[in-house]
Amino acid sequence: MKTLLRSILIITLFLTQTIAAQTITESTFKVKGECGMCKDRIETTAKNAGATSANWNAATQTLSVKYDPSTVTGDTLLKKIADVGHDNEKYSAPDTVYKNLPGCCLYERTPSLIKSPEQPVNNLTALPTNTFFVKGNCGSCKARIEKAAKEAGASGANWNSETQTVVLEFDPAKTSSDIILQKIAEAGHDNEKFLAKDAVYNALPGCCLYDRELAFGVKSDLVHDDEQQPQKDFTQHKDHIDHNIDGVLITKREEATSLSRKSAGLTFNIGQKELLKAACCNLSESFETNATVDVSFSNAVTGTKQLKMLGLDQKYTSLTRELLPSIRGLASPYGLNLIPGRWIGGIQLTKGGSTVTNGYESITGQINTEFLKFQGTPETAINFFADANGRFETNITSTNALTEHWSQTVLLHGNATVAKMDTNDDGFLDQPTGNQINAAYLLNYNDLEHTGLGTHFGISFVKDERNGGQKDFDRHTDQSQQTLYGIGIDLEKFDIWNKTGYVFKGKPYQSIGWMNQYSHHEQDSFFGNRNYLGKQSTFYSNLIFESILGNTNHKYKTGASFLFDRFDEVYLQDNYNRTETVPGLFLEYTLTGENYTLVAGARADFHNLAGTQFTPRVNFKYDFTPRTILRLSAGRGFRTANVFAENQQYFASNRQIEILGSSGEIYDLKPETAWNYGASLQQEFNLFNRKATLVADFFRTDFQNQVLTDLDVSPQKIVFYNLNGKSFANSFQTQLDFSPAKNLDLRVAYKFYDVQADYMDGRRNIPFMAKNRGFFNASYSTQPTEGKAFWSFDTTLQYVGKQDLPNLSTNPSEFQLARSSDSFVTLNAQISRDFSKNIRIYVGGENLTSFTQDNPIIDAANPFGNYFDGGMVYAPIMPANFYLGMDFKF
Template sequence: MKLIIYSLLAITISASSLAQSLKGNVYEIDDKGEKVPLIGTNVFWQGTQVGTTTDDKGFFDLRKVDSNPPILVVSYIGYQPVKMEIPAELDTIEIVLTVNRELQEVVVTGTPLSKYIDDLDAKQTEVITSKELLKAACCNLSESFTTNASVDVQFQDAVTGAKQIQLLGLSGLYTQILYENIPTLKGLASTFGLGYVPGPWMTSISVSKGAASVVNGYESVTGQINIEYKKPDDLERYYFNVFQSSHFKTDINANAATHLNDNLSTMILAHADFNQKAMDENHDSFRDQPNVKQFNLVNRWKYQSYTGFESQFGVQVMNEERRGGQTTESHSNTGIHLDHPYEINVDTKRFEVFAKNGYVFDDAAYTSIGLILNAQWHKQNSILGLRSYYGDQKTFYTNLLFQTRTDDDIHAITLGGSFVYDKYDESFQGYNFGRNESRPGVFAEYTFSPDNLLTIVPGVRFDFHNLYGTFFTPRLHVKYNFDENTILRGSAGKGYRSVNLFSENLNYLASSRHFVIIDNPTYEEAWNYGLNLTKYISLNDRELRITAEYYRTDFLKQTVVDIDSDVREVRFYNLNGKSFSNNYQIEFAYQPIDRLDVTAAFRYTDVKSNYGDKLLIKPLSSKYKALVTISYATEESGWLFDSSFLLNGGGRIPSTKQNPVEYQRAESFPAFLNINAQITKKIGFVDVYLGAENLTNYKQDNPIIAANDPFGDYFDASMIWGPIDGTKIYIGLRLSVL
């Protein structure tokens, strides 16, 4: 990898040094006969994507191309375009544009895309906008991927309500989650963290697959998910949302923003949700979902100096209580030998502060420096039946970045250094575990983009871990535009992550399995490689987007979580053999008629690992997924209709043959269909919406093994592969004032 990066650097530097360019100025002649620079004029070579725009002095510097003859095109809205053949020996030129007297009034109308591929980014990045988030209930981050083919979300067990994402067929633990480019929801927050991000707070979610940028750390193996929150200087001044479901879940959100003066603005984001009624639709004596009570508050500020300096800072406070397990009414009929029901109590407190500061140098408009600071405190106290877990995590994060690029935008570089400190204090079943991790690091990322066709982004970072030594993280991204409608991307890179054994496997506490630690967990290491092809095709004067991709993840070092070797144990040991994931996906997006958006996607995943001496398919995960989403809006968007049809493929269930017959399960699960739908009516600045989830009412049969004897030897609520809840109806109201 080092050789590849060094070779690319040498090739790009030598290529740029040999490149010839055409320099010039574009003017108009005013009434006084004087030259007036035209800013932002488009200058490009005909038949290519090699082009640029003029700066504030009307100046441009354009790389010459090897075409015969080279035709230069100069265009500016409202002016007559110019085409001219440029002799090979010509290096400088002045161009005068004249006003187009025949130009008629042009009215441009359009509808913003609800999700799209960032065609300028060398990484494969899909942006999910707030418009897309409104197509489903989206009470929190875990419900934000209903209409997304790349990201799966599933329950981790049948009793705690914990959810986890999956990207490229692997657990969300291998996906780095960022809040405005600040790492978050890691460590102790990985179990319930998806519920800590209210849906109405988000303006967009960017999903980057495969090797990510080295700027944000080494922890992304399968990709990054970056969340953007509403900001104090957004157009929206006031927002209110209330949501109620047939499963007795209530959500309330309120935002308010104000400008204190020309430089300073502030905003408060408030969230509360309640679920206080116990439901047991499958009559197994356990609540289908725990009763949850959460309060979440953010106060953020923004300072804009208009002289190059900008700062954003804020604080977040959250408190959550989860109460689950057996219902009091059903306990008396279970015949349990103990005198109390199986209870689940999870109390979480979370506090976070952040600051982002940046300065753009006046004398070098392409040069800036930024400093990110973040501190988090997360405390969790959990009781599941007779088992208890306590965790306390304190994290400090800082990242210093320096960015600059050349005037012609061919070369850009980001340099920086970071420092992360994590202090963990955990106790499980009376045993105390603690560790302190500190890791200073340095990184560099170089971007070479000689034209609009090719972009090469090699990056490297070194992190010096106090417990595990030096981590060397090379990554490479390449983007090539065959033409304006065809984009090929390739990526390769390494990732690492520390293992938090108990907090990441809290779902197995909801069972009678014994924790058997054969090898003490340390860190995991993997390579990820990917190819992505995006093609735009004009079909009936409308754009059809086709995206095809393949990603592979190979683990060099991994902590195996083995629930196959013994039905009464969950074993933890170092990988001895192979562990890999192959992910294939194709997606189509098209608008067959005005205001009707249709997407269709199919994904196949092959994930295998050595469990003991056997290479087995990853358990409890679907091998394939097919998704179709349909959205329609009436004229002026008075009514919105949204629906999604998700077919989840079958998969493997770990063997339960060691159990008594009544507690045994099949060794595979079938494919199942999940349908969601929503109708929204817009009335001025108010939206009223009505929706339904899981319209097929498909539920996993008997999700809890030995639910009638939760303190016995065979109890297991962790064998979850499908929905636990049946059909859910919800209604909500949104009010947004600009």
């Protein structure tokens, strides 16, 4: 390990010196395009032509590039981009090349960005002299803008919604561009010289309320008329997109969490900005500031947190890494703790049924995690973290290019919890002590433009050890030689994976991809006198072919998958071994219309133990207006339960496990199957003259079969059996995101859950699930200035309503629980200071309300007695905790 760390530091220093010796130029150019294929083509061409990084933005039609002027020029980059079909501010694409682009890539060529085709203009950053930036949103905007221009003396005006530009024809002897643009602003439309009055803008029809966050600032020598608003400063955070064109500054704030407009499903994209709002030490803590996912409270038994979505446990959500199965099977209870937060480049969260190409196990949704990758500039980062409860953590991440097409990522993590905390004086640790060592290496190859080939290789290993139980328990002394109650959990997990894709030459819409992964997970653990050992070996392969039917409005994906799982478990003296093999076939069709998208798919999986399973799924999106979007979804999913691994929070108790089943080799239980239906409405509007988004969604999950965990049969038992009747989960959520002031973002949400099942004694609410939840998050940053320090403030307030609790009425009165918990509120907050692009210090607090559950361990004084139970945790068991962290980038 020491040799590995030393090698990484030496390589990092060498790369740093090499980069420092280069002179890198950053430029931004206007480049026309339409879709994701255009983005790939433009960026790949720029990099192949010599750019070290390239980022094309469809909304602003701009390309931001970094390059070494000693090896390439901006002129060369733009010429190469035009040669592959994309008009830009200096060159037009040849007509034959443009016409051969896929249908989805055929952008609007009028107005042109240059004065004459194929002829360069003298100033790379200049628009044609009669073309100006004007904000708008729809056809009504177009009519209003063009009418205002003509009223101001223009003989001709043509406004384009895609480029947000107006082409004017006028006689300079009779009027001027200033007069015309001022008249357009008076009509309600911001432009590159004048801003519309708030009262006029607010009076526009709803369909015309364009996004004022994407603003056109004005150079200091362009002063507003007295009747106009005073000039505003549009400089935003350092992570904004900046674009300068002949006196025009375009800026857009990066959203920490964004809801995809184009996705047919309800998909949230969570970026690194969101992940930095909280401590985010591992994946389970990456959702503390997200209202969509509910995070359970860590308990003294395992020290881990679990996620819940749509009112159901984490096991019903497909958790993938790089679109490959990640946290499933025996890894379910602890897998979230094995992915460090600082390794994460982004998260995609989809509510409801996801695509059939990713498998059959998704019932309530999918959460996909992407690791950090090379983004054009080599970067090494080091993070240090410590909290008041004795937890310490170090992360090292490094990304860099090896050659023109090869890049690598090195990820290292280590943590240790050393303090033995017992804040409630019950003799038991509030959290386990222990340590974790985690390492991953990623290797990427991308040459889609020339060879059409790209591949990604990854390998990771993690070892985690946790010790809990009574405070004075000695892990190094044999259990038979001491009377104290102890808990030990040792984990090891190894993964190796590869994803390879090929884009057919001359057919950028047609591709084939092949993904393969092998995983091995081991757990060696004991809970008092109970031993649990588990091993799982998994091989997964997925082959996907994608193409079109006639044109890009009709796309399809088809392919085959194979999943192999071997489980070896020992609980007490009983062995539970099984092997699952699941070959599968799938087909998915996407229909794209002018204002709708339909994605319909189905897969057939031939499970050797569960039989043939048919999994249909459909997602539909309809845009009533660009700001009003309706989504509908329906789909089926199935999974095989792992009753021991998924219920380890109850192992630290006197409860005896009983399985009531007679249905084969999966613990004698049938597989779980369910249908999920959903509808959501996304509405964007302006609040306080700024963009706001309101989303309301309702999802229902109906189980045809389910493995129920019944804690009410007896306080001394956990009984597992198949559903005989109905089990359902209704989930309603409404969420409002808005910015009442510059750099201030607010998120407010309310969730209602109705989750019930027919147990042996009748229909009951699922325990530990609050019907009502409230959420509030506020984020504020001071105005950053290039090269100067700035502050960030984040706070999250959560309300958790009453929860039904297991029935312990047959216990003596002092060892009983109320049938429902009290509602409570938790508060987390963080303050960070960015001293430069490379140094950041943050401090924060969790559970600042210090609400804790009374007596979370029942009969803690007699852990080997009949009434001992450490699994009844429904609220925090530790008071306020404070932490400190530092980030360094090189």
